[in-house]
Amino acid sequence: MASILTVTGVSKTYASGHQALKSINLSIARGEILALLGPNGAGKTTLISIICGLVRPSSGTVVVDGHDIVRDYRASRALIGLVPQELTTDAFESVWNAVSFSRGLFGYRADPAHIEKTLRALSLWDKKDARIMTLSGGMKRRLLIAKALSHEPRILFLDEPTAGVDVELRRDMWQLVRELRDTGVTVILTTHYIEEAEEMADRIGVMRKGELLLVERKAELMRKLGRKQLTLQLQQALAQVPAALAGFAPALSADGLELTYTYGTRGQGPGMVAFMHQVDAAGIAYRDLHTTQSSLEDIFVSLVHEERA
Template sequence: MTAIVSISDVSKTYASGFTALKNISLDIHKGEIFALLGPNGAGKTTLINIICGIVRASTGHISADGHDIIDDYRKARFKIGLVPQELTTDAFETVWATVTLSRGLFGRGQNPAHIEKILKDLSLWEKKDSKIMTLSGGMKRRVMIAKALSHEPTILFLDEPSAGVDVELRRDMWEMVRSLRANGVTIILTTHYIEEAEEMADRVGVINKGEIILVEEKQALMRKLGKKEITLELAQPISAIPDSLAHHKLELSGNGHELTYSYDTQGERTGITTLLQDLAQTGIRFRDLNTKQSSLEDIFVDLVRERS
C-alpha cells in the first residue's frame, strides 16, 4: 500500500541526555486510521511533534505525502493538520474568527462554506459567534479539531482527542473521523482510550520506552494475540480437577461450581470438542456455558508488561 507518512530511523535525544525515541521506522498507509498506543512517556507525542515540525529529530528522515519535513517543510506542513493534547486557543476570539484565521495561516483563500461545514459537523455552528473563553472543555476540544481541518489537510493527527471529553462527544468524533477517512484523509490517532482504537483503527502500533514494539492490522492482532475463555457452570460442584482432565488448560473457581478453559484464538477448535468429550467421560455435567474473548486493551496491557 502507498505510504503517505514515511518514518525512517528516527531518534530523539534531548540535551539532558534523555532519549525519547530510538530508531523509529514506520509507514502510515494512505487513507487508513492508524492508532498509536503506548503508556504515558512512551514517546507518542514526541513522535507526532517531530512529524509536524514542532520538535527536531536527532537522527532519521520523515516525509509527508511525498515531501521531506525538513527540506520541503512548507509543502509537508501544508498537508498536515494537528489536534494537540493541550487546549491552545485565543480566549478572546470567536469560534468563527479563530477557525478562519487558522485557514489563512496556511495560505488558503477564504472559504466560508468550508468553515461552515466544519462547524456544523462538529456541532459548533450555534457557537460560531461565542468567544472561546465562554466554551466548555469539550467545546474547546471541538474548536481545536475545527482549526486543524480548516486548511483541508490530507493527513490529520489527533493526539489524545478524547481527553476530558464526555462519551457522547467522543462518539460524535468517531463518526467525524470515519467521515474524514471516507473523504480520503489519513488519520493518525494517539489515545489512552483503548476502546477508541478498537472501534476505529485499521492498524495499531504499540510504542513503549521510545521504541515501536509492534505494528499490526487490528483484526489480525486480535486473532494472533487474543485469547478466548469458555466458562462452564457445573451442574454439581467438584473439589478438584480430575487427573483425566489435567492436560486441558482448566481452572476451577466459584467454590467448585465453575471450570474455565483458556485457549488462544489461533488454537484448534478440536480442543473444545475433546474437552467436552472428556468431561462427559468423567461424568461431569454442566448447565450453562459462557465465552469471553480478549479485548484490544487486554492485548495492549500484556504487550507492555512483557516489554517492561
C-alpha cells in the same frame, strides 16, 4: 499499498538526556486510520510532534507524501492537520476568526463555505461569534479540530482528541473522522480510550518506553493475541483437576465448582471442542457454561504489562 507517510529510524533524545524515542519505523497507507496506544510517557506525542515538524528528531527521516519534513518543511506541513494534546488557544479571539486565521496561516485563500461546513460538522456553528474563553473544555477541543481542518489537510493527527469530550459528542467526532477518511484523509490518532481505537482504527500501534512494540491490523491483533475462556459450572465439586483433562491445564476454582479452560481464538492449543469432548468422556457433569473473549483492552494491558516485567 501506496504509503503517504514513512518514518524511518526516528530517535529522539531530549536536551534533558531522556531518550523519548528509540529508532521508530512506521509506514502509513493513504486513507487509513491508525491508532497509537501506549501508557503515559510512551512517546506518542513526541512522535507526532516530530512528524509535524514541531520537534527535531535526533536521527532518522520522515517523508510525507514524497516531501522530507526537514528539507521540504512547508510542503510537508501544508499536507498535515494537527490537533494537539494541549489546549492552547487565543482566549479573546472569536471561534470564526480563529479557524479562518488558521487557514490563512497555510497560505490558503479564504473559504467561508468551508469554515462554515467545518464548524457545523463539529457542532460549533452557534458558537461562531463566541470568544474562545467562554467555551467549555469540550468545545475548545472541538475548536482545535476545526482549526486543524481549516486548511483541508490530507493527513490528520489527533492527539487524544476526545479527552474531556462527552459520550454523545465523542460519537459525533468518530463519525466526522470516518467521513474524513471516506474523502481520502489519512488519520493518525492517539487515545487512552481503548474503545475508541477498537471502534475506529484500521491498524493499531502500541508504544511503550519510546519503542513501537507492534503495528498490526486490528483484526489480526485480536486473532493473534486474543484469548477465549470457557467456564463450566460443575454439579459436584472437584478436589483437583481430573487427570483426563490435565493436558488442557484448566484452572479449578477454590471451591472446586468452576473449571476454566483458556485457549487461543484460532490455532493455539487443542481448542474448545476437544476440551468438551474430554469433559464428557470423563463423565464430568456441569450445570452451566459460558465463554468470554478477550477485548482489545485485555490485549493492550497484557502487552504493556509483559514489557514491564
